[in-house]
Amino acid sequence: MLAQDRNRQIDRPATHRVWRTVGFPIWLYLSWYRSRTIRQKRVVWAWTFLSVPLLFYVVIRFYPTADAFWLSLHDWNLLSDMEWAGMSNFGRLAADPEFWQVFWNTFQYLLLGTPISLVIAFTIAYYLDQVRFMHGFIRALYFLPFLTTAVAMAWVWRWFYQPVPVGVFNNILAELGIAQQPFLRSTSQALPSVLAPAIWAGLGFQVIIFLAGLRAIPQSYYEAARIDGVSRLTILWEITIPLLKPTIVFLVVFSSIGFLRIFDHVFNMTTNDPGGPLNSTEPLVLMIYDTAFNGFQMGYAAAQTVVLFLVLLVVSLIQLRILRDR
Amino acid sequence: MQTARPLLLGALAGLAMGGAAGTANAVEIEYWQYFFEARVNAMDQLIEQFEAANPDITVVHRHFPYADYRTRVAAAIPAGEGPDVVQLFYGWLNDYVDAELIQPLPTDVFEPAQIEADFFPMVQAMRRDDAYFALPTAVRSLALFYNERLFEAAGLDPDAPPQTLEELVSYAEQIAETDGAGNLTTVGITMGMTAQDHHWFREILVRQFGGEPYADDYRTVTYNSEAGQAALDFYVSLMTEHEVSQIGFMDEPQAAFRAGRAGMHIDGSFRIGALERTRGLPWRVAELPAGPDGIRSNFASYWVNAITTKADAERYDAAVRFMEFVTSPEAMDLWLEVVGELPARTEAALTDENTNDPVFGPFIRGLEYAHATKFANESDQRGEMMAMVDRIVLEDQSVEDSLAQAAEAEQAILDQYYE
Numbered sequence: 154m155l156a157q158d159r160n161r162q163i164d165r166p167a168t169h170r171v172w173r174t175v176g177f178p179i180w181l182y183l184s185w186y187r188s189r190t191i192r193q194k195r196v197v198w199a200w201t202f203l204s205v206p207l208l209f210y211v212v213i214r215f216y217p218t219a220d221a222f223w224l225s226l227h228d229w230n231l232l233s234d235m236e237w238a239g240m241s242n243f244g245r246l247a248a249d250p251e252f253w254q255v256f257w258n259t260f261q262y263l264l265l266g267t268p269i270s271l272v273i274a275f276t277i278a279y280y281l282d283q284v285r286f287m288h289g290f291i292r293a294l295y296f297l298p299f300l301t302t303a304v305a306m307a308w309v310w311r312w313f314y315q316p317v318p319v320g321v322f323n324n325i326l327a328e329l330g331i332a333q334q335p336f337l338r339s340t341s342q343a344l345p346s347v348l349a350p351a352i353w354a355g356l357g358f359q360v361i362i363f364l365a366g367l368r369a370i371p372q373s374y375y376e377a378a379r380i381d382g383v384s385r386l387t388i389l390w391e392i393t394i395p396l397l398k399p400t401i402v403f404l405v406v407f408s409s410i411g412f413l414r415i416f417d418h419v420f421n422m423t424t425n426d427p428g429g430p431l432n433s434t435e436p437l438v439l440m441i442y443d444t445a446f447n448g449f450q451m452g453y454a455a456a457q458t459v460v461l462f463l464v465l466l467v468v469s470l471i472q473l474r475i476l477r478d479r
Numbered sequence: 480m481q482t483a484r485p486l487l488l489g490a491l492a493g494l495a496m497g498g499a500a501g502t503a504n505a506v507e508i509e510y511w512q513y514f515f516e517a518r519v520n521a522m523d524q525l526i527e528q529f530e531a532a533n534p535d536i537t538v539v540h541r542h543f544p545y546a547d548y549r550t551r552v553a554a555a556i557p558a559g560e561g562p563d564v565v566q567l568f569y570g571w572l573n574d575y576v577d578a579e580l581i582q583p584l585p586t587d588v589f590e591p592a593q594i595e596a597d598f599f600p601m602v603q604a605m606r607r608d609d610a611y612f613a614l615p616t617a618v619r620s621l622a623l624f625y626n627e628r629l630f631e632a633a634g635l636d637p638d639a640p641p642q643t644l645e646e647l648v649s650y651a652e653q654i655a656e657t658d659g660a661g662n663l664t665t666v667g668i669t670m671g672m673t674a675q676d677h678h679w680f681r682e683i684l685v686r687q688f689g690g691e692p693y694a695d696d697y698r699t700v701t702y703n704s705e706a707g708q709a710a711l712d713f714y715v716s717l718m719t720e721h722e723v724s725q726i727g728f729m730d731e732p733q734a735a736f737r738a739g740r741a742g743m744h745i746d747g748s749f750r751i752g753a754l755e756r757t758r759g760l761p762w763r764v765a766e767l768p769a770g771p772d773g774i775r776s777n778f779a780s781y782w783v784n785a786i787t788t789k790a791d792a793e794r795y796d797a798a799v800r801f802m803e804f805v806t807s808p809e810a811m812d813l814w815l816e817v818v819g820e821l822p823a824r825t826e827a828a829l830t831d832e833n834t835n836d837p838v839f840g841p842f843i844r845g846l847e848y849a850h851a852t853k854f855a856n857e858s859d860q861r862g863e864m865m866a867m868v869d870r871i872v873l874e875d876q877s878v879e880d881s882l883a884q885a886a887e888a889e890q891a892i893l894d895q896y897y898e
Contacts, residue, residue: 231553232578312730317662318740319729327660338727340873425673425731426862430869447858449549449574 218462224455231449242456251432252440252457259413259437261344262351263468266412270352270359271404277356278363279393292364296357303354307421310350311337314422337422340433347434351418355411359404366400367393402476406469413465414438437461506797507537508790511562512782513548517752521817528813529804536797556580556787563790563798564805567613569604569781570854576612581785583610588799597824601779601851613785614806617820619748620779620845621675621683623647623768627761629654629665629742640765644687644713647743647768651723654742667723668743669732676714676732677864678778679745679767682850684710687770697853698897703886711878715871726872736762747780748842751819766841779849781823815839821846855896863889 186197225242227235246252281291298306313321314336323333336346370393378388394401416438420427427443428435437457445454510526512518519542526538541562543551549571555561557580567575575581589611595603598614605613627637633653641647651667658664670676681692681702690706693699702710717724729735736744737757745767754762769775784805790798804810811822815833821843822828834840854860867885870876876884 230574230578231550232574232580315730316725316728317658318664327658327662330660332660333662335873338873340869425671425727426865429862429865430873431866443858446546446550448856 221455225459227452229451242453255435255440262412274359278360282367295360298354299357303417307418311422343434366397370396506793508563508797509539510564512566513545514542517818613783615781615783615823617814618781618823620777620842620849622841623765624744641768655723666741669741670724671732672865674732677861682778683776686776687774700886700890764841777845777849779851
């Protein structure tokens with residue numbers, strides 16, 4: 154057989170296959186499209202454009218989420234084949250004392266972080282709202298930390314907390330003749346130490362939202378109250394806070410989710426011993442990261458992710474329920 | 480539309496045919512490693528030499544950030560993509576063999592008996608049954624870095640670094656400085672299981688106090704013994720009893736040493752490059768001090784190269800030739816010069832020039848009695864070492880209890896992995 158003939162034999166099925174898989178469906182679609190009415194064509198175009206974000210969400214969001222649930226029922230080290238594990242990953246999780254410590258840590262971030270940050274943010278916003286002098290400048294100053302990257306901020310604070318020759322806080326203490334504090338090297342002080350910059354970072358955003366909420370309250374209520382001679386505390390308690398409820402609900406849910414998912418501050422402030430000392434600062438997200446990308450136990454990490462998902466869901470639902478309407 | 484269709488089809492058909500027709504004489508193989516500047520430079524130079532000697536082979540060198548290196552390799556090879564020759568950490572070998580990412584090296588070229596005669600003994604961890612699966616170009620070991628200026632300031636002779644653990648403590652005591660409130664401002668020796676100290680404890684201190692850290696090919700933890708307790712006692716006493724060190728001092732041990740605030744610091748040969756770039760730091764290197772009975776020990780680790788299961792036919796032959804080249808003594812000399820990592824062949828390493836080198840010498844002498852721990856999960860196993868010391872220092876747990884707890888926890892990690 155000549156070489157030329159052989160080539161032809163190879164080429165013809167290849168061309169045919171391309172036609173069958175790509176060309177033919179396109180041709181079919183185009184001839185179908187041509188016979189539509191203008192109205193139908195408009196619908197087709199609408200769906201064509203809608204399909205892009207839809208497809209994006211399905212591929213980038215929903216598929217991985219569903220896959221994480223599926224993965225949590227398997228053992229997989231990324232290299233070998235997935236092995237069916239049933240509920241064993243969840244059983245292992247329930248029996249792991251580290252998990253319960255981490256679970257409690259995560260709630261500590263939530264229970265300390267959300268109320269403290271909201272009270273501080275509200276106080277600042279409440280008084281800032283009454284200030285006219287350099288109002289914009291002060292507001293910008295409060296917002297600045299929110300614009301800073303968490304990594305840079307965490308590292309600066311990490312150095313603040315160092316022992317004597319380096320750390321600012323301990324140097325000040327030493328100058329005043331007070332004993333050094335271990336901060337990040339203590340199982341009891343480490344979590345609040347990590348939380349402080351995280352609260353500080355989110356403060357600017359909360360202040361801005363509170364300010365917008367305060368501005369949205371109609372002045373007529375305040376005027377009426379003043380005419381009646383009501384005290385400032387009563388105005389705050391009976392008018393301002395109740396009318397701020399939508400703002401508070403939004404901030405509580407938003408910051409709760411943020412604190413439940415805290416990661417970058419903890420990771421960057423404790424890189425040498427992530428989540429340490431003795432897991433005292435380790436949140437759930439860090440445990441997931443460690444299990445997945447240091448331990449390569451993907452199934453176990455997925456099980457932890459499922460737990461985090463459920464926690465976030467339940468906490469958000471409870472908060473919406475309690476805070477929305479009564 | 481009528482004219483667009485034939486054009487489109489023509490283009491697609493052309494694409495399909497182009498794929499079938501593209502076979503050339505030259506073989507192209509791909510080499511993958513993670514990004515570490517000195518190593519990437521060294522490999523570029525090696526590839527240049529290799530291609531000059533083998534004009535029919537082209538080596539494409541690709542590197543990735545360490546953070547996603549493992550993930551990329553794992554995804555690429557089963558898909559028939561990616562490297563023909565791949566770099567991996569010695570501790571990953573089991574995973575790679577089990578997942579069929581790499582194939583054995585041909586025994587006619589890489590004869591096991593010959594390898595065992597030529598390479599340092601810790602390389603034997605790369606052997607499975609009758610064949611080697613991977614070989615290193617270079618190995619790394621630990622040594623004692625010390626600051627000449629602080630030695631002199633404390634009235635110590637910089638030409639006579641500590642030879643025993645006892646001397647180490649007494650030197651550290653003379654170097655350490657405190658402020659008026661008793662806070663350390665200069666440490667005698669750095670401390671922290673986060674850095675290399677967990678290797679120092681497991682493979683060196685435990686052995687020097689008469690114990691064995693592991694048995695059963697690193698599947699059973701055995702350091703929960705009297706020797707282990709003595710070793711841990713010694714380690715913790717640097718901070719608690721002798722007060723010559725502090726965990727977390729200046730954030731990281733190597734940072735304290737580079738800042739000139741630490742008299743001594745145990746670290747690996749990979750630190751040499753960073754120290755050379757530190758201006759005004761008069762650093763020197765000594766062999767790790769010997770134990771109470773004169774026992775010396777060291778920890779070694781290494782990165783290896785292996786041929787992946789993707790390499791077949793002529794690409795396999797090319798990969799074998801490339802492997803031969805990167806494990807040759809010449810490649811090792813270049814690697815030592817460019818990266819500062821030590822040759823994996825005894826002959827290339829133990830030259831007079833190398834062993835008498837003031838910087839490389841102590842590391843190379845350490846290789847002769849070094850052990851390479853087989854980790855199941857290095858970061859978790861290190862985590863148990865950190866927790867062990869933290870429980871003693873932060874929570875006043877006894878050395879005995881904390882050691883027992885650490886041994887149990889590490890055994891659980893090993894069991895989970897080998898089950």
